[in-house]
Amino acid sequence: MAPPFRADQVGSFLRPQELLDARSNLASAKNIYAITDDDPRIKAAEEKAIAWAVQKQRELSIRPYCSGEYNRHIFYGGFFEKLEGMTTMPELPILAAFRTDFPTTTKLAEMGAKTRAAVVCTGPIRWKASAYMDEWKTLRSNLSREEWAQAKITIPSPSYQHIQLAPGTAFTKDSGYTNDKQYFQDLGHAYAAEIQALYDEGVRNIQIDDPNLTYFCSSQFLTGCEKDGTDAEALLDSYLAAHNVFLKTVPPDLHIGVHLCRGNMAGSVHWVTGSYEHIAQKLFHHTLYPTYYLEFDDAARQGDFAPLRFLPRGKNVVLGIVSTKRPELEKMEELRAAVREAAEVIAAAQGVEPSVAAGCLALSPQCGFSSSSLAGGKGMTMEGMWEKLVLVRDAARGIWGDHGAV
Structure with missing residues (x-):
């Protein structure tokens, strides 16, 4: 199985200034989950920005087409807060309400933050309507029907x-849930409904963003789990199982992959370090993902x-x-050498030639260019972003243009 694109992208772009200006009232952390569907000024700015992106x-032959996540203030916005049974808590105390030594909140606390928004389950989780349908329809309105698959x-x-x-504390006593399995089962059904709704309207490629799986590579997070009396391995198992609840229902012609990173907040801030060795x-x-x-x-x-x-083979x-x-x-040449090195590792483990192993690889930027509206790499500009994406395009063409040889 080959990945759908040899040159890929994670999906989030730096925001145009006009879009930032339109959404300036959402800059506060407590407004992360604000729903702005009915704000005509913001909606118009989002549509214009997506059309431009x-x-x-198209001009640069960069695929897959993405919205830049221009409908969202932050990459995870727009889903949980639209589910029945989920309640936004805009100002939870940053140390008391979150996990002990949780890398994100401890770093935010060091930056001076006192509270953080989160979405808590207060009732049975039910999918009511698609969270990302407007985003998809805006994106596809700028594409021909033949391009939807791209x-x-x-x-x-x-x-x-x-x-x-x-x-x-992820769900309250009033929610009706008594354990994590029940919570993730209903949440998985909500994901399945969202994915099916998008599929029915033409989506054929979805990326699930799960940067927090890399926290299980972090000694700080694992130490915090010990302090909380949490079995980190069991917690990891429950999260992987939560993905499979909806992956079992994915239509056969829908590609779905999962993205793991360590964040790209303002000033190139990342949340954790640590090798994939512990979780790979x-x-x-x-x-059940085909692509990582x-x-x-x-x-x-x-x-x-x-x-x-x-x-394993086939992924x-x-x-x-x-x-x-x-x-x-x-x-x-550095990119070519990196692909060659990765292919050699896979080839040795699978007992195939490196040229064969290279067939299961592709290239992309390591993270989104802007995890939230005001985030992004230090010194990164809009021009630099497009240059990076063109580099990925050209590197992939050079590496896989000759029958996958590296």
């Missing part, structure tokens, strides 16, 4: 709220390619080796 992608939409992971909240075998073997988007641009942050030895990895955190443009 699509045209730019587009991708992103959805946050089912574990996003649960992993950050203090143990036992379970990630590849215990989830993994960041590999900085060995000090995420280690080397060794964990790819766990990749793909999109190598995020072009940085969205640094404005400097990578060298083509």
Whole structure:
């Protein structure tokens, strides 16, 4: 199985200033989950920005087409807050309401934050209407019907709220749930409904964003779990199982992959470090995804390619080796060498030639260019962003243009 695109992208772009101006009232952390569907000024700015981004992608032959996540203030916005049974808590105390030593909240606390917004389950979880249909319809309105299959939409992971909240607080007693399995079962059904709704309207490529799975590679997070009395391995197993609840229902002609990174907040801030070694075998073997988007641009942050030895035949990895955190443009030969190295690791483990192993690989930036409206790599500009995406395009053409040889 080959990945759908040899040159891919994670989906979030730097925001045009006109869009930032229209959404300036959402800059506060407590407004992250604000629903702005009925604000005509914001909607018009989003539509204009997406039309511009699509045209730019078309001119530069960059695929898959993405909306830039211009409908969202932050990459995980728009889903949980629209589910029945979910209640937005805009100002939870940042240390008391969240997991002990949770990397995101501890770093935010160091920056001076006192509260953080989250979405807590207060009743039975039910899908009412598509969270991302407007985003998809805006994106596809700028495409021919034949181009719909060349587009991708992103959805946050089912574990996003649960992993950050203090143990036992992701759902209340009034929710009707008594354990995590019940919570994730209904949440999985909501994901299945969202995915089916998007599929019915023409979506054929979805990326689930789950940066928090990399927290299980972090000694800080694992130590915090110990302090909370949480079995980290059991927690990881429950999250992987939560993905499979909806993956079992995916139509056969819908591609769906999962993206793991460590964040790209303002000033190139990332949340955790640590190799995929601790989670790779379970990630590849215990989830039903065909494709994994993994960041590999900085060995000090995420280690080397060794964990790819766990990749089973028939699955793909999109190598995020072009940085969205640094404005400097990578060298083509460095990208080629990185793909060759990754292919050799996979080839040795699978007992195939490196040229065969390269067939399950693709290239992308390591993270989105802007995890939230005001985030992004230090020194990264709009011009630099497009140069990076063109580099990924050209590198992929050079590597796989000759029958997959590296």
